[in-house]
Amino acid sequence: MNDTFSPAQSQGSGYEAWLGYLPLQPEALRNEWHTWFGAIVAAEQNDPIQAAAAEAQLGLGKLLGRSIPVIPDAENAGGSCLVIGTFEEGHEITAELFDESDIHSAGAAGFVIRVRQDHKQIAIGGATSAAVLHGVFHLLRLMASGRSLSELSGAVQPANGLRMINHWDNFDGSIERGYAGTSFLYDKNRFSGDTDRLRDYARLMSSIGINAICINNVNAHYEETRFITSAYLPEISNIADIFRMYGIRLFLSINYAATLQLGNLETADPLDPKVSAWWAKQATEVYAAIPDFGGFVVKADSENRPGPFTYGRDHADGANMLAEALEPFGGIVVWRCFVYNCKQDWRDRTTDRARAAYDHFKPLDGRFRDNVVLQIKNGPLDFQVREPVSPLFGALEQTNHLLEFQITQEYTGQQRHLCYLVPQWKEVLEFNTYAKGEPSPVKHIADGSVWQNRLGGIAAVTNVGNDANWTGHLLAQANLYGYGRLTWNPELSAEQIAAEWIRLTFGPDPAVEAVILRMLLDSWRIYESYTAPLGIGWMVNPNHHYGPNVDGYEYSQWGTYHYADSQGLGVDRTVHTGTGYAAQYMGENAERYGSLEHCPDELVLFFHHVPYTHVLHSGKTVIQHIYDTHFAGANEAAELLESWRSLKDRLDIGLYSQVEERLIGQAAHAKEWRDQINTYFYRKSGIGDVHGRTIY
Numbered sequence: 001m002n003d004t005f006s007p008a009q010s011q012g013s014g015y016e017a018w019l020g021y022l023p024l025q026p027e028a029l030r031n032e033w034h035t036w037f038g039a040i041v042a043a044e045q046n047d048p049i050q051a052a053a054a055e056a057q058l059g060l061g062k063l064l065g066r067s068i069p070v071i072p073d074a075e076n077a078g079g080s081c082l083v084i085g086t087f088e089e090g091h092e093i094t095a096e097l098f099d100e101s102d103i104h105s106a107g108a109a110g111f112v113i114r115v116r117q118d119h120k121q122i123a124i125g126g127a128t129s130a131a132v133l134h135g136v137f138h139l140l141r142l143m144a145s146g147r148s149l150s151e152l153s154g155a156v157q158p159a160n161g162l163r164m165i166n167h168w169d170n171f172d173g174s175i176e177r178g179y180a181g182t183s184f185l186y187d188k189n190r191f192s193g194d195t196d197r198l199r200d201y202a203r204l205m206s207s208i209g210i211n212a213i214c215i216n217n218v219n220a221h222y223e224e225t226r227f228i229t230s231a232y233l234p235e236i237s238n239i240a241d242i243f244r245m246y247g248i249r250l251f252l253s254i255n256y257a258a259t260l261q262l263g264n265l266e267t268a269d270p271l272d273p274k275v276s277a278w279w280a281k282q283a284t285e286v287y288a289a290i291p292d293f294g295g296f297v298v299k300a301d302s303e304n305r306p307g308p309f310t311y312g313r314d315h316a317d318g319a320n321m322l323a324e325a326l327e328p329f330g331g332i333v334v335w336r337c338f339v340y341n342c343k344q345d346w347r348d349r350t351t352d353r354a355r356a357a358y359d360h361f362k363p364l365d366g367r368f369r370d371n372v373v374l375q376i377k378n379g380p381l382d383f384q385v386r387e388p389v390s391p392l393f394g395a396l397e398q399t400n401h402l403l404e405f406q407i408t409q410e411y412t413g414q415q416r417h418l419c420y421l422v423p424q425w426k427e428v429l430e431f432n433t434y435a436k437g438e439p440s441p442v443k444h445i446a447d448g449s450v451w452q453n454r455l456g457g458i459a460a461v462t463n464v465g466n467d468a469n470w471t472g473h474l475l476a477q478a479n480l481y482g483y484g485r486l487t488w489n490p491e492l493s494a495e496q497i498a499a500e501w502i503r504l505t506f507g508p509d510p511a512v513e514a515v516i517l518r519m520l521l522d523s524w525r526i527y528e529s530y531t532a533p534l535g536i537g538w539m540v541n542p543n544h545h546y547g548p549n550v551d552g553y554e555y556s557q558w559g560t561y562h563y564a565d566s567q568g569l570g571v572d573r574t575v576h577t578g579t580g581y582a583a584q585y586m587g588e589n590a591e592r593y594g595s596l597e598h599c600p601d602e603l604v605l606f607f608h609h610v611p612y613t614h615v616l617h618s619g620k621t622v623i624q625h626i627y628d629t630h631f632a633g634a635n636e637a638a639e640l641l642e643s644w645r646s647l648k649d650r651l652d653i654g655l656y657s658q659v660e661e662r663l664i665g666q667a668a669h670a671k672e673w674r675d676q677i678n679t680y681f682y683r684k685s686g687i688g689d690v691h692g693r694t695i696y
Helices: 027-034 047-064 092-097 100-106 129-144 195-207 222-228 233-245 273-289 315-329 353-364 422-430 442-446 474-488 494-506 510-530 587-594 601-607 622-645 653-685
Strands: 040-042 081-086 111-116 121-126 154-156 162-166 212-214 249-254 295-298 332-336 372-377 400-406 457-461
Touching (some): 027 047, 047 081, 047 233, 081 129, 100 111, 100 121, 100 154, 111 129, 129 154, 129 195, 162 400, 195 474, 222 233, 222 249, 222 273, 233 249, 233 273, 273 315, 315 332, 315 372, 353 372, 400 422, 400 442, 422 442, 422 474, 422 494, 474 494, 474 510, 474 653, 494 510, 510 622, 510 653, 587 601
Parallel strands (some): 081 121, 162 212, 162 457, 212 249, 249 295, 295 332, 332 372, 372 400, 400 457
Antiparallel strands (some): 111 121, 111 154
């Protein structure tokens, strides 16, 4: 356990994030907990249990302001104690502290916390060591967020079996869509070797319930292709050892055409016996180095990546070949559904990028092996600030699903703007797909319960780098924290998660919590209001995707169009006059999106091409909505800065200053967005602002 911190890791840097374990306040609460922890009892010697004991010792010591010993036997505790362990047959923790109903309630991945008033003991048990570790983090989280002893007892299970983080780190140290510095995993085509930081990262991820991490970019380059060979497996095994200690399985992104680069073969045809034999051999080599290796993450036939289409095969052929190689070892294939024509002609109004995932994968439903899980982006395009939920959710009845979010803010301010994404994710999770013709929200499609899939869960592209505070913008830590909490328990509200994170990070000051909570909860709406309107998306500078450029992708090959002219704008995705995309939805959703009368305002330009004078449900015309929201959004961005400045005397100066700097930049940039968007549409439409505000 790394329980000491360098100057760069001090409180003022944000390095400790939500695991700072600030001393409990008020004194009455500290006194309530103080008498319960004379010792920490951990009899089992495996790494996750010992990591749990070390975390409990660190966390309780900081929260209570005193040292607490770790001992192997409860009989030597000499009074009150915390007892942790697994439900192993014959183990004392099972027999003495938990009954059969507790074990049943915990399930395969959950934990139980019991308070024994008569013995002055708190006990945490689970079926696995990782579950016990999650239980310890849960206890510390409750304490640090100001909860009392009476709220402690009970069983807690994760809703999703796979709770995954995808790194887009490259071996040269760069991070694709990374906005928090360079990689802490790699540097100049070498492994960084920073085991302290890696261990602290694993602690952070385990504390929010993450159990799978893919450590390299889905766009696997030349050197990363060799990660599955003896050239790099020994060092990757060292990373897996640290992850294992915290209940996390390591995954690797692979190059689908690795047989061409590494195997001295002339083909990557998934139906060629030589290709499947080569992958079986490589899988054996990987598992020899990492026995609990999670599996492969694959981006194929997408954005110029190689795949089975080259050989006239489909994605089931490609995924199943890899799955067969991993199956003997218990590994899985995570196959990304982000597959579309990235070289389309902008003049062609019939080709619709939004249709692509459904068109490719719906016909393959039922053909994938049991250890294949399809990773589906939350929307049909690419993590825009507003887009509908992908219609693949609910459409695939016989295929394992994995819902994909993007924590890194590629299109939502790149961690220079404040944009708390949990409210957006909540909308996705609660979206009713009408699968089976009945209420079937995405959260139950993802967890596998609607179709009784064997594998299910949520994955997300992470937002971390080697910046001292991990995420560049300190408040962007709320997205990382919120993602983990939401994957464990989708029933939590965005407000609950935000309030929890604020208390853990900044302490129990009610004034601080009130201000930051409102900033977080308003931020997604504010960002949307001064950027792309009414679900149209994009309007960003090509390649790096930061800042306004209304026509940046309008005449490109990427299929990202708004079709603005002098009369109106929007993409016609209706059945009768458009691309037919709206018909990919089920039941009421198809009817609602396909009808201009019933389509919700926030998505009207995603589904319909309308005149600037079209009146929204709000009562405003489209053009006036654009003007009003962009003026309001820029004003509210400035108000975020003033709200933060009201906390200057209540926060650590290091934490305060780094956020103030980001908010100053956001306020200025929001004005740039406002002026460019408003001017563009004023010049296109020739219609002025009814309020007579300045438009250039």
